[in-house]
Amino acid sequence: MQNIQFFDSSKMNGKLLESIKEESSDIGYYSLTDQNVDSIIDFASNVKQKNIVVVGIGGSSLGTAAVYDFLRYSHGFEKILYFCESTDPVLLNSTFNKLDLNDTLFIIISKSGSTIETVSIFKYILSLVPLNKEQFVILSDKGSSLHKLASDKELSYFEIPSNVGGRFSVLSCVGLVPLAILGVDIKLLLAGAKNIKESFFNKNIAYKNIINKASFYASNVAKYNINCLFSYSEAFRSFNDWYIQLWGESLGKKQLHSYLNVGLTPIGLIGPTDQHSFLQLIVEGKRDKSVTFIKIKDFDSNLKIPKITIPYLEELDFINGVAFSHLINKQADSIIESLSNSKDIPLDIIEIDKIDEHAIGSLFFYYELLTSVVAKMLDVNAYDQPGVEEGKKILRGFFN
Known part of the structure; x- marks a missing residue:
């Protein structure tokens, strides 16, 4: 033994x-319960698209999916949430065949800003929809490649705290932005x-x-x-x-x-x-x-x-x-x-x-x-x- x-x-x-x-002074998820989410709520209230696509893998999507699945049976959300969390072409084809691309908001999530799977799907989306500030939102670490892209193209951007790991990030902007757009009461969640x-x-x-x-x-x-x-x-x-x-x-x-x-x-x-x-x-x-x-x-x-x-x-x-x-x-x-x-x-x-x-x-x-x-x-x-x-x-x- x-x-x-x-x-x-x-x-x-x-x-x-x-x-x-x-460790709570260094590990960021402990303090997420006390964050100010007014800017997220304000942004979410102005989203007009019906389809919301989360592009992210692992911790960038699993927590959001968990809240969505828990609430969607009883809350009757008007907007529809989709997840692009796999490079499987079967799933990608299935997802994008359902979408009215003109009525879709894409939320690109990568803490590092260079996750291969996420960037691969992002590239595919850009072959279908030109990059524009009405349909794309970036969630990433400050200073990452995606953050630089958001700044350069004037895209909406939310910062993932550097001390919050992906699997602990559902109560950060990673989960709160898409959930607030759907109509989830994120203050009650926190x-x-x-x-x-x-x-x-x-x-x-x-x-x-x-x-x-x-x-x-x-x-x-x-x-x-x-x-x-x-x-x-x-x-x-x-x-x-x-x-x-x-x-x-x-x-x-x-x-x-x-x-x-x-x-x-x-x-x-x-x-x-x-x-x-x-x-x-x-x-x-x-x-x-x-x-x-x-x-x-x-x-x-x-x-x-x-x-x-x-x-x-x-x-x-x-x-x-x-x-x-x-x-x-x-x-x-x-x-x-x-x-x-x-x-x-x-x-x-x-x-x-x-x-x-x-x-x-x-x-x-x-x-x-x-x-x-x-x-x-x-x-x-x-x-x-x-x-x-x-x-x-x-x-x-x-x-x-």
Whole structure:
């Protein structure tokens, strides 16, 4: 067995909080809850185009997609959001065949300003639409190549804070600009995040919850090195994707003070669909997985199962009149109880009050803080990605 190093959780709570406070002065995502967003809201209110295309990859799009998917089922946005986050020609053709290019705003997002995938798609767009200040917005680091382009061509520009990494950037202009254009209440989104931040730093419920959960993950990383996020609503599908990047890219590292490689493998599941597939592996497979369930208390839906009797299926009439929101939560409860009976499958439950900006903002910041704390306990740098950077260098070499 490898001797994996992590902070002694019995002695580290006070030291950990001080360590987190110390890094919060350098790591930018902590301060995003207190930013002034009036300029973003003003800009968004003047966007006339119906189609909004986000051109960005990884952290430049996943968080925005997560908020959009969480809210779009209930908010009924008038504008349509598209994501160009892959160089797959099949997806590009499919996306651009749907667009009225004269009624489209393109948001080009690259922190470095030189992401190959993003620039490649940008070049393709420019073969269809001339660069103009009515249809193009640039989001990038100050001083980047894209920033220089925006200045030269007088394009609208928003600065990505230099100390905010891509996977932690959803509450920066990266997420706030496209979401505000759609009509998302971005102040409420930030208020939800701030609620978790204050609860953590004031050592209230969020602090106790995050510390306890992180301590378990760190202490059991050798045995339970896979975390399954079992989200009970289609509204969380893109959130799962964001969580996979956040968890994998932040925690899969070589330790700072040893030669060992550590990490927690993230898996995103959607209930009740995956009850009929991946659940079997959790129930009877190798005991190397912890499971986190996310539920929604109030779906704000009156949709019910009709009181219809189907010949030969009369035995299922007990579901007649049951609200679908009640059914999906009982499906979750049945799996939770079933796994609890196993005794050796670690479980925890996150309950979201309702589907709104405050709730998803809270969830984002909760997971960002949890990631930071787990990283401290595992003795890894949560904010770099050397494994990813190596691949980028190799890709550039193929074309030089």
